[in-house]
Amino acid sequence: MADAPKLVNLTVDGKKLTAPAGSLLIDACKNVGIEVPSFCYYPNLSLQGACRMCLVRVEKMPKLQTACTTVVAEGMVVATDNEEIKQARKAMVELLLGNHPLDCPVCDAGGECELQDMTFSYGAAESKYMEPKNHKDEQQWSPVVFFDRPRCILCYRCVRVCGEGMDVWALGVQNRGVSSIIAPNKEDHLECEECGMCIDICPVGALTSGAYRYKTRPWEMNHVGTTCAHCADGCKTTLGVRRADEGMEIVRGDNRDKSGINNDFLCMKGRYAFDFANHEDRLTQPLIRKNGKLTPSTWEEAFELVGKKLNEVRMRDGGSAIGVIGSTHTTNEENYLLQKFARAVLESNNIDHHRTADFPALAAVLSGKQEITASMRDVYNAPAILLIGNDPTEQHPLLAWQIRNNVRLHGAKLHIINSEPIKLRRQATSFTQIPVGAELNAASFLAGDDSALNAITASASRENWAALRNQLRNTENLVIIFGSEIRGAAVTAVTHLASSISGAKVIALADYANSRGASDMGLYPDLLPGYHPAAKSGLTLPQMAENAKSGKLKALYVVGSNPLARFHLDSQIFAGTFVVVQDMFLTETATIADVVLPAANLYEKTGTITNTCGDVQIVKKASEVNGPKSDFEMIVRIADAMGYDVRNLVPFGRGETADMGQSRGAQSGEADRHAVWLQANNLEPKLSPFDPMAIFDEIQRLVPGYRVSRLNLLSGNDEHTQLSQSGPGAKHDPALIVPAHDNLFSSGTLGRYSRALNSVMENRNPQPAEVAAD
């Protein structure tokens, strides 16, 4: 570990304080609760010294100094609050307001504007300027970014966050001095990742969001802190919701309190792509196929029909004739409940989901090893990172942000092995390009198998590879991140490398919000939750399709998944199968279903999800659309309709009547383990069969990695789960993994129905203009 930094002593406003040598005066003051106002200073961005709001008087220095660029020194005596400084701040605010329009009632930032706050705290009541203000019309820079030039106070935060933070460099400064203006680097529009960081970081309302513009005001919304529903990075997001005709509508996404693993970062999808919930194609009524046509019906009729049909198939053909396909977008509780429903109620092990990473192989090699999976926070603090495969800039924006900023702020070494020249190579210490599909060879070589190099030496010389391997082996606390290219044997090789390095940790990258959770919760035909082997293996997803073709699969229950499109299945093969689909939209799979049940999305329910690193976070109900139900409720209702005692599915209510082993224990007379566990953990039994927390109790009891601090989790923080005490995992056919290949602007089914994402896509790939035929 590095030595503790040297401390220096200084005096601020008569208070004696100590600060680490090299830290900035503004930070030292902030740490002891002395507020020094500033606009341009932003933690972790380069220093600008542009706004002059943080002026302080340092003894023995001739003029007022900017606290944001002054480094603390031994014996420094500082005044931050006297008449001279008050006068200086007042004058600065007056200058800033010189040409700032007074359209606060209309401005989107009104109510959470730093200039408003500063004027209120430090500004003068009147202005000496009576000249007319210089007006410029608003500009649209991209489908989601609007710029109102007169409002800009030239703090350059947007320019810096876009360049330094995002490594996009789409914004710049035109002209110099008083005529400086913020402008896109590409003519009149932004050529960027549309992350919206510039809008979020803008202290005033100069940059506004296309999704949120003029819709409401900050204090009129309810703000719900939850987790993003898109990629597998699990960014924390605060959704601003307001009343709408059909329920509660999300109007804004940002990370308002800058908490969680992503601090203030959100990508395009997190910030704008919540509008799928209010898409006009959203299903709000259950549909039942009558005379070959899907017709709206009631929930009671739908549940009754599904229950009756599934019961029929189970009685007649047995559970093995029923298949279940789970989702990568539902909560851990729903996934757990679904596999329990399949195994206990349907008596079938035919359960699978859209796999995007080889977690069972990872569990197999990590079982019994302590502290070997990295959390998203580790990526920001690791001294070195090895990235094999994947393109985090496109597929894992938060991961890319963490890597970039780790390299920029902490000087981490980044080593990349990839078949494509991915953008992150700009931050890399070493970039090694390999032929497509050679990831296994690379991993095997790094793990110590010299012969593995033969197939790929064409791309790099042997010495370089050996040097890389030696360097990695000598890097303590290395974080190894690998994409879905690394599967099966390659996972073993990578973890072999990791375990030979002290403190090294691994991350496997999956593609969807709860891909990891689906895997941890046992949506596998041969694995139970926690990667414990099932007594009898069922059918995988392709096998289910095979069986459907040969007529052996009589019923298929699909929850939040679209296997028909994803696996390019022929819709005819399910002609003889009773198909039930729970989804938000009429997807390809839903169009062939016999019953379609409208489902709530991840922003409309409560539970926990696990990101690709294994960090569990809570999701809270933010928005609402009248009609759909949560998958959790639907599964319970279907079990009920099948005549199953739901107390055995969801442990709810007091144990006295139901228990002492008759229902939940293994044998009659045995104590109710769940009740015992609850009591041991000071928890109350939950009262409703629709309470996901009841299943979360069971997950915490049975899945070893999920025994995390519940208090911390419920307060909205991330908790890392380890695979060390998991079951032995399994070796699966690598071909079962089908990567989603989503980019920054696509997100499976959710992306297809997001107007914001589609507008960006159209803007990027405009339809070719019609050419005059002459």
Add this chain to the structure above:
Amino acid sequence: MPILKNIAAIAKGMSITFMEMFQPTEVENYPDGPGPLKGAKFQERFRGVHVLQRDENGLEKCVACFLCAANCPSNCIYIEAAENTAENRVSGAERYAKVYNIDYNRCIFCGYCVEACPTDAITHGHGFELATFNASNLVYRKEQMLAPMPAHMGANAVFNQAEVNQGAPAVPVQGV
């Protein structure tokens, strides 16, 4: 002498009574008086039903800043904002109130909304005849509170022109 004091007090009191008997009557003849106010008289400062003002171009002054709603102690103002477009320009600024409701079941006529309004869009009018048999009638919509168009914008126009042509009585535009 307390008895003399009492007599003096009664005499003083009754003198006012007898003096008033010879003064002209001050009772307002509401609701049988003349004019649209039916005889009711108001001080200028009287705080009655709100009026949403228009600017000289006939555009609504309200920019849906929500400050009135934020300031309202009885929480009776409900607003939905929307963006002006070139085709549909309602207010002078970028945003306008698509929905503006005041719930007169709850309004206490304190005038805080008027104080808060940065564009002088909401004012108190002199309307006071709010009584109704159905509480839901007391939720006033924007259209019920909007000021008429300025005279040069056709405040004297009739909205039922087509019916007038067929002989119906002309009804002056209220609001819209």
